[in-house]
Amino acid sequence: MTTALRSTDGPSTPPHPGPGAALARDLRKRGRRRLLREDTLTVLAWASGAAAVALYLADGGAGQFNSPSPALTGIGVIAGLIGTDLVLVMLLLAARIPLIDNAIGHDRAMAVHGKLGKPALYLILAHTVFLLLGYGMADGLNPIAEGVSMWVNLPDMWLAFISIVLFIAVVVTSLVAVRRRFPYEFWYVVHLLTYAAVLTALPHQFSVGGLFADGQWQRWYWIAFYVLVLAALLRFRIWAPLALTLRHQLTVQRVVPAGDGAVNVELTGLRLEELAGSGGRFFIWRFLAPGLWWHHHPFSLSADPAAGRLRITVRNLGRGSASLMAVKPGTKVSISGPYGLFGHAARTRAGLVLVGSGIGITPLRAILERAEFEPRQATVILRASTPETLYLRDEIAELCQQRGATMFELVGHRARSGNTWLPRHQTGLRLADYVANLSGSDVYVCGPNKWAESVMADAKATGLADAQLHRERFDW
Template sequence: MNTQLLPAPTAHKGPDGAGPRAGSGERAGSGRFAGQHRLRMLRTDLLTVAAWASMAAAVALWLADGGAASISSPASAVTAAGIVAGLVGMDLVLLMLLLAARIPLIDRTIGHDRALEFHRVLGKPSLYLLLAHGLLVAVGYGMAEGLDPVSESVALWVLVPDMWLAFVSMGLFIAVVVTSLVAVRRRFPYEFWYAVHLLTYVAVGTSIPHQFSVGGLFAEGTWQRWYWLAICAVTGAALLYFRVVQPLAATSRHRLTVSRVWSIAPGVVNIEMTGRQLNRLTGNGGRFFVWRFLARGLWWHSHPFSLSAEPLATGPDGAGTLRITVRNLGRGSAQLASLRPGTKVAVEGPYGLFGTAARSRDKVVLIGAGIGITPLRALLETTPFAHGDATVLLRGSTKQELYLSDELLEICRRRGVRLFHLIGPRARWDSRSWLPADAVRSGYSLAAYAPDIAEADVYICGPNRWAGNVIAEARAAGAGAEQIHHERFDW
């Protein structure tokens, strides 16, 4: 069932349901958000250049300190190749840690999920390079001493100080990468995977001593030594500050306490919290926070949830309330329905680019399904647009799955937003469809509901497969990649 709750312009839909084509909309980064969009793209380019430059610097400094001069035989050439592989591999590992450090500059430039995607992509290359480092160095040293690689590795372990730590580090890196593979990761609960993933820090820590004590590679007074000391110190400081100090400071600053928990649908609850200085959290609709509810059996579970309403700060010192909406999607989230008033809450964030900071156009289209509707409700409350320049599409198999729909209806009325409820089972015969079956039979498409989608920012939140179908149709309707905003709040 397609329910149009608030007026919309006539749908410009041809026989095939097609809408505006690529290139028919506004130019990239137009209107009031043009400057913001250009600045974010510039930051993206600069971060990309910095990442490549760090790898180039690692090799260039090795060359500047006479690395190439040491190549005088096949054995030394193999050893040199191993050293270069190790330098680049270690640089990639430090880049991975920086991408996972939740640094605001990175988060506000490419978004949390894209940063973690790059983090995962770098995992295998870094491991392969470190494995190549170990193998090539063992082969090179063995060739020089007349030993096979296994015998040389045993000799290095036994005779060379700190080298055993390098072998331990390699084993830890292998464990982290293997457990990060999707097929393996899904077999374990998040807490187990997270605990194993913390071994990355141990792996980096155990890899550092042999770099500075073996072979004089980072000898006193060399540029290499200062470079690696600097990037290791910067990486460690970023992790400590943004992953530990800032969350503790935010928790202390806001002093959040659960004030009320109530059901809004089967398996779905609103959790209201009171706190102070909540005015510092306003304007973050759509972005997510990491919550820890400090109750028995719950404090060690972290939950990435976005706000479902803008914080309401009405008292002195920004005192007021904020709210999240949680659906029972597993044991951890199911326990939150039994939270008691008075429970203290630790908070981290906000994170992600699913908010106004990602805007590039004056018009906006918001598309949500199920519990993915809730961050759209908070975003719709504050993101700027003119009367008639926004369209909201809410998707659910039943009316009960359109969570917070009454609140959304009121906001849409107040702000002049076109609103559609798209209710009904999916079209099982069409794996690419995200619309209800009756809409598909009638020839409807995304462009039928949002004919100006090629000129708008498109925010999509819902199950990943469903969201993928929406993204594909938005691209086909003329929306460019920079206009489509979709962030996964998963691990």
């Protein structure tokens, strides 16, 4: 087998045989199934909002639009129904349900979750405003006086107003400009207020105005929707991590230096072979030691499970990860996952390109270890400012040689123009110069955000479809 390692001076073009027909067919089938699941979930999400409005209109709501006051009230009710539907969809997206995660991945699910936040809040605020206008018009009161009257005289309405305040707090703290000012743990705790906001909004929906009165279809629809969301959260956010932790009983075996400011944390446990093939996907880790147990860390495996051991590679990038540099052997570890599509399940082409920078190199090593490809159908590009930050370089080079993959080491300071993901002395080159069969490959990119965006832009400029591009984000 020819040596896969290439120098950092520039790319050479290895011969590229055609992809294995069987592998290509299998990947196309997997891709079609995943797209079908994605389309089905999209239809269900839209249908849930349409069903909420249709049931309201069918249960007598259509008759409200015959005069100004009831019409304003009806608009407010519809806004509230759609807003509530969006909130419940958001909770399902954040529930880490395998069906959703395997269809669109954790990153995309959370991106959609985040985008729905402001529209949901606007609809809930519109719900409040239009109800105050409609009821106020009917009672001869201005909206403020009507709000006070509702707070005092209607059961559970004070909880509804508290719910609105909680929703505003959640959305405001979710804005990137705001959350960057606070530690992740603060933002995470505040974000849990979403559950409190839903719970405080629930009583008035069933006790005020008879909207969900006995005998109406919409009553049963909303009860079923709430039960579904609650069951998903209990099953996948609470029970699944607990069961996984008890099943595998992970314990830190040793902590080994892994290069400039990084360590390998090796763990032992039970039935770890069940986690094989999870390379690239991430787990949520909690190290059950004083000062550490309340931090949760999203780390990918840096090696596939072997001989009863797991391994993650951690770099000192902040207070949370810095505390793991000195975690003691014998520390028990809680785990949940794996999550995301940054792994084998997302493949659509027979060719494979892995592009990593800094600590983002480490999950690529685990993907390379078990990925399906024919010899010389995979290319690994390692990017670093200095040789010391080519993490796991020797291991990856050995895997490349064993499996017949091509490897490039691109070392040097970033270019300031052009393809800024490249070193300055190679800024005139493109990703296609390193990969002969780029159009027939999936590209996996992992590294700092701006750097990764430059790689993705370079790949898209060559005409690659979105389905061929896979990225693991480092931020929250």
